[in-house]
Amino acid sequence: MSTSRKRIPEHELVVLGGGGVGKSAITIQYVQSRFEMGWDPTIEDTYRKPAVVDRQEVMLAIIDTAGQEEYRLMRPGYLRSAQGFLLVYDITSRVSFNDVSRFHDEICQAKDLATYPAIILLGNKADLADRRQVKTSEGEELARRMKCGFMECSAKFRENIDEAFHAVVRAVRKYNHKNILDRTADLLAGEDGPERTHYGEEEPKGCCTIS
Template identity: 40%
Template structure:
C-alpha cells in the first residue's frame, strides 16, 4: 500500500496568478485519489487510503497564461455532511467520478450532484465533469457508456472516460474543467473590472505603436 501523502502545495509566486479551485467527488474506491496523484505527480497509486481530505496545488499554463489549480480530494469525508458542505462551498468546479465497473458508484453520482447544487443554491451552471474511471478495464464494464452519456446530457455537462493507471484522458479532465471555470469567472466580472481590463489592454496596444512625426 502506498504511503499517505500529506497536503502538497506549490508556492504561488508573487501571489499574482489566478487559482482555480477543483473538488473531487465520488464514492470510495472509484479512483479519485489515483486520478489526482496521476495528474499531480505522473504516478499511479493503486492502493490509497486517505483518512482526511488532501489538498494539492500545481502551477499550469492555460490558454497561454500561467495559473494554479487547487485540487481538494474529499476521499473519506463523504459521511460528514457539515465538513463536506464546507468543502463544496469553496469549490469553483467539480470532477464527479464513478467506476465503469461499479453500477452503485454510478448511481451515487446523482446524489453527489444534488449535494453540490444544494450548497451552490441550485446553480445548475456550476462547472462539473462526469468521469467514468478504470477505462483500462472496459472489457469488464458494468455501466454502459450510453447510460453515462445520457446522464451527462441530462446534467448539461461533459462526460469523459479515464484510466488513472494508463493516464488516459487524465489531463483532459482537469484542463477542460479549468477552462469552464475560467469562462465562468470572466462571465461574472463586474462591469468596472471589465472596463479596467479593457483600459489596460488599450494602454498596452498604445505603447506598442510608434508614431513618426
C-alpha cells in the same frame, strides 16, 4: 526600477465521488505523474499544482475528498468555496454511477443553484472495459441532464487525466467570464433592469430558481 510580477489566478477544484472510484489515483496521477496502487480511504487531502491551460498560467488547489457517507457533513464548506468539480464514478461499478446524482445534488445545494456548469463527469477505470457495468452512452446522457462535460479516463494509464482537469479549468473560466458580463450588464441596466440568472438569462423579479 522594480517590475511587478504578474498575478497568476488560482482555482480551487474538488474531486468528488463514492469510495473506491479512484479519486486519489486520479489526483496523484495528475499532480505527481504516478499511479497509486491499492485503496486507502481518504479523509481529505489538498494538493497545489501550477498548470498552463490554453497558454494561460493557473495555480490549482485540488481537494481530494472522502466519498464515504460518514464524511458527508465535512463537504458543504469546500463545496461552497470551490470553483470547479471532477465528479467521478467507476465504470465497473453501477453503484458508484448511481451515487453521482447525490453528489451533484450536494454541489447544487451548496451553490444554491439548480445546476452548476463547472463540472466534469468522469468515468474512471476505462482500462477495465471488459468489466464495464456502465455504458459510455449512460455517462453522456447523465452529463447532458446535469448540463456538464463528460469523459472517461484511466488513472492507471494516465488516459484523459490532464484533459479532465484542463476541461474543468476551461469551464471555470467560462462561468466566471459569464458572471462578469452579467454583473456589468446589470450595472448598466440600473436597479430597474431585469434580474438575471448566473447564466445571463433574464428572469422576473422574485424568481429564485433556474429552470
